[in-house]
Amino acid sequence: MNFGVKQELDWNTLSDDDFRQRVRVFLEENYPEDFRHVQRRLRWTENGGWFRQVAKKGWLAPNWPLEFGGLGLAPAKQLIFLDEHERIGVGRYADHGIHMVGPVLIKWGTPEQQEKYLPRILDCEHRWCQGYSEPNAGSDLASLRTSAVVDGDSYVINGHKIWTSMAQDCTHIYVLAKTDPSVKKQVGISFFLVNLDQPGITVRPIKNLAGEEEFCEVFFDNVRTHSSNLVGGLNNGWTVAKSLLGFERIFIGSPKLPENALQQLTRLAEKQGLANNPVFQDKYIQLQLDVEHLSAIYQKYAQIATSGGALGSDVSMLKIWATETYQRIADLLLETAGPTAALLPGDDIGESAGNVLSAYYNARLPTIYSGTNEIQRDIIAKQVLNLPA
Ligand SMILES: Cc1cc2nc3c(=O)[nH]c(=O)nc-3n(C[C@H](O)[C@H](O)[C@H](O)COP(=O)(O)OP(=O)(O)OC[C@H]3O[C@@H](n4cnc5c(N)ncnc54)[C@H](O)[C@@H]3O)c2cc1C
The missing domain is CATH 2.40.110.10 (Butyryl-CoA Dehydrogenase, subunit A, domain 2)
Structure with a gap:
């Protein structure tokens, strides 16, 4: 059974730098400019063409083993792959086939289920x-x-x-x-x-x-x-359903969302002439430090994951820190844009007004999905701090 496009080489044999460079070049040369860092979920009618191109290259499933048509990437390479996608702002599609159904069928599926469904996920026929x-x-x-x-x-x-x-x-x-x-x-x-x-x-x-x-x-x-x-x-x-919680738990705590929002805030502040404003600077530097701390702690968890270690319940801290820092940056973004944030998308205030509002709206979401932040706090209280229920 052919489960997908044969890989041109074993990516794990490349050095991390070489691998990163190849992913970067492919994305920079091919991923449409218009869809970079878009602050909403793109529709299949918009980005379907891109994902079909990725499918033809055989790069749709970085997390699946080679024998099932994936890239068979080791954890460290998966993180680089993800990092480069986030760096260029590649939008997601309805990708639960790749992140959930595929891994579930590889672990739990019958050979018939694997043969029926996996190839069709890999060529985007099934979403x-x-x-x-x-x-x-x-x-x-x-x-x-x-x-x-x-x-x-x-x-x-x-x-x-x-x-x-x-x-x-x-x-x-x-x-x-x-x-x-x-x-x-x-x-x-x-x-x-x-x-x-x-x-x-x-x-x-x-x-x-x-x-x-x-x-x-x-x-x-x-x-x-x-x-x-x-x-x-x-x-x-x-x-x-619960068997896949593990390595995936780290993705939700990636510093990329707050980092991108901070860059957006930096551009907006420059346009608004706030670079030397002490009130703004006070708030900005606090957020900048929070993003740096997040990045440092993310690296710590990434190292555990990429060296094959198991992530403990304390990884919940990462999700809380990443999503709430993102929210606070989005709040300051909105405050800095002022009334102009209400302009329609496309009106130029240096930073697209539509993007300011979108960042604000979008920052609400990750505190809710993948287990709300209150639930993550409960996990830390019970399983890390051993507090009474
Ligand atoms: C952008 C987005 C995409 C989503 N996509 C999907 C999807 O594709 N498929 C899918 O099935 N679901 C999806 N969800 C749903 C998501 O999983 C749920 O919203 C989430 O599990 C919370 O459930 P709820 O909305 O019913 O809120 P509730 O569980 O009713 O919670 C309401 C509030 O009470 C708090 N709360 C609840 N229980 C406790 C507790 N024990 N201790 C302390 N506080 C508590 C919560 O933190 C929250 O603040 C998505 C959600 C979002 C925001």
Whole structure:
């Protein structure tokens, strides 16, 4: 079975500098200027062409092993790959196939599931979204109510998912559904693969604060999925879903978002003539130091991860520090732009006004997804500081 484009060489044999340089050159020469550091999720109609080009090069899955069509990168090289993408501001697409479904199927999937789905993720024919959260099951995900009941050779799914990022651009969804309501809530959940293009599924986009339709509600009304689309065994969905937390936990704490926002703030302050303003400088330097501290602590965790060590629960600190520093920079960005921040995108105030507002809106999001910051604080309190519950 051919799982993807054959790699032109074993990237892990290159020195880190050489590898970094090659990734950088490819991105600088090919990634469209218009889509660099865009402060919103790009739609598939916008960046689909780019990702198909990446797929043809065989670079879509840096985290997958070579034998499954990935780049087979060692952790240190994965971080460089990510770093270069963030440096140039490559936008994401509906990439749960690469980051979630692929790794899940490589770990838990049957050979038939791997053969059916992995090549189609690698050539962008299938794009996946995540059907976990529900109106009353976010942080407390195990309270989900969507059900899957066996009927002949299929499962019949009923329920309502929400905050499903980019579902309107996707062909498939992976779903956590209750398959045994009689047991402890985490135990009776299963992990299903579902085609979105079938009767009974309704995808309804939700407009966010910035006016973008970045996520959706997905309704399941007697939706059938063949029993061969159950992954990891019946009632084992919780374990399957949680099994990928590990190396990925570091990505969310990358200093790139605050670093980029700080650069944006620097440009804006120069245009506004605030370079020597002591009030501004006082706030600016505090943030600059916070970003430097974040960068230093990120390097510490990156070193643990890249040398094959396990990340402890204290890595939650990274997410809190990265996302809240980003928010504080976005706040000062808005304050510095003043009333001009309300101008429509494209009006030039030195820094595109639309970008100032977008940065402000976007900085709200990462404190919520991937486990809210309150949940991260709970983890630190219980598992690191051993505070009483
Ligand atoms: C941009 C974005 C994209 C997303 N994409 C997806 C997606 O593709 N698929 C998907 O399934 N979901 C997605 N989500 C949903 C996300 O996982 C949930 O929003 C998140 O888990 C929080 O759940 P909730 O919104 O129901 O809030 P709730 O869990 O109801 O929390 C509300 C507030 O209460 C606090 N809180 C809750 N429990 C506790 C506790 N035990 N201790 C202290 N404080 C607590 C929370 O921190 C929060 O401030 C996305 C969210 C965002 C913002």
